[in-house]
Amino acid sequence: MSQKRVLITGAAGFLGSHLCDRFLAEGYFVIGMDNFITGDSKNLAHLSSNSSFLFIQHDVTNFINIEGDLDYILHFASPASPIDYLKIPIQTLKVGSLGTHNLLGLAKAKEARLLIASTSEVYGDPLVHPQTEDYYGNVNTIGPRGVYDEAKRFQESITMAYHRFHGLETRIVRIFNTYGPRMRLNDGRVIPAFMGQALRGEDLTVFGDGIQTRSFCYVTDQVEGIYRLLLSDYANPVNIGNPHEITIKDFAEEIISLTGTTQKVIYKDLPVDDPMQRQPDITLAKNLLGWEPKVGRAEGMKKTYDYFKNLTEAELHKSEHKDFSNYNK
Template sequence: MKRILITGAAGFLGSHLCDKFISEGFYVIGMDNFITGDKKNITHLLQNENFQFIEHDVTEFVKIEGDLDYILHFASPASPIDYLKIPIQTLKVGSLGTHNLLGLAKAKKARILIASTSEVYGDPLVHPQDENYYGNVNTIGPRGVYDEAKRFQESITMAYHRFHGLETRIVRIFNTYGPRMRLNDGRVIPAFMGQALRGENLTVFGDGSQTRSFCYVDDQVDGIFKLLFSDYSYPVNIGNPHEITIKDFAEEIIKLTETDQKIVYKELPKDDPLQRQPNISLAKKLLGWEPKVDREEGMKKTFNYFKSLSYDELRKSEHKNFTKHIKR
């Protein structure tokens, strides 16, 4: 049985990856320090004989007993609210954390896949964005802590690949959504759905003409799985190329939730990207991958998940563990 370490295992995407690899016959070691992850995302796995959980901060030395075949590094704050509240931890997990895991991969002779992001493109001057675009990023702006953490992560990963011959893979993840997202984490979909469920008006930043492209979590996980077992070491975009303006998307959410909320407009945050759309030609050619779940179907599944949350969960606006780590 192949053994895989998944960091950020209690997070939205990490927990779905744990499910996927267990279903494919792997022994999964999940790792998380719960800075933004949630135990409830992996509770259903804790009694599974093919799952082991280790509570640990990957910015500290990572030790795993026994053989290890693969590593997926998904430990990182991933939403604006998170990385603006804990900027230093965000930089540390992208630098020190990645360095620790690359060292572990080297010691174990394991293949490692690094979770990068479309944010490496910044506020892009090229549209749609393909893997050859180097980006337009403000290194000292408030979003720079996340953008530069991920850009450094890619650089050190390629250095280990070139210098040590390490088997590496890099996925550039575009906006992904689905069950287990945290409400009020600053991302568009949970923010809109949370406001609709609470009877609040939907907040659109700027004039709403900026665009996003949303990929359902099952499609994202499938793309990551295929990339891990490919022979390609350079970054690959995994996302849904179907683009929509934020204003039109807010109107879709109002229709989906059958509420009568209005749209209110606020000032656009500094360096917020005006366009976000992946060019997935490489993923199609290399992996035979493209998204299958259309937005209407995915949004219904996601909304039903949010509707199932308790009243207290719906009202909660801040992760309980932030105060524990805020000074790091």
């Protein structure tokens, strides 16, 4: 039997790099693609000598050409943190629209199955809790977060259009907050933000009053859910996340306890349209995929902290100064 081939976009990112590892472990030939806007080449450095891995530096909003057959495509190219998509709002919209369109065309030409990475942000600031896949969401289309939320909602729409009109094999995963090694320390998301502040001896910043909730899924659980969904026969969206909910205030105290630091929690104004609740209903994933998270938060956070505390001083204090002007055209 010939070796199956998979293309993973956003391969140098946090989730993308872990997916490369998983598919290589499963015996696939993996083609990783990234343009390094937010990805980091060090996330793939350990694969440089792997004969079953090929990396292509490319922006998926431009035409994509891949030599040879493809069995699967996983589209994970997109800024995923508020700091990123507020700096590059136009590129965020383009990668969700033009990039997805290009990959749908590639999947059609190669007769490949395409899985797209959607997000819990399609639910906006939800009026239904926990969030089920049949909830349509409460999203501000013109707010600052709309560039990410609407890019993902459009991505789902065009993917389903290709599925219905062209009969294309497609899968949609709605990813809830995920964490683990290789997260970027200064990307603005809750866990790397808290970890960075704790390791630098800074007070931990909570936005709002801290009673807003999040549910955190460890990366190996997330990858397992994505892998099972790809190989399933289900085309509609599926939530993959950990349903164990915690307030941001309580989570900050957990980080202080984990890191053994003496900082206090300080409070700042809540960003515009920041969701107050985020908890997946994973009934569908349990029934359809036989999937549920296995790694508890204490275990996962210990592994994540071990990764972050081994960063160099330069990495720990690194600030993002990249010129994004070319990506906002």
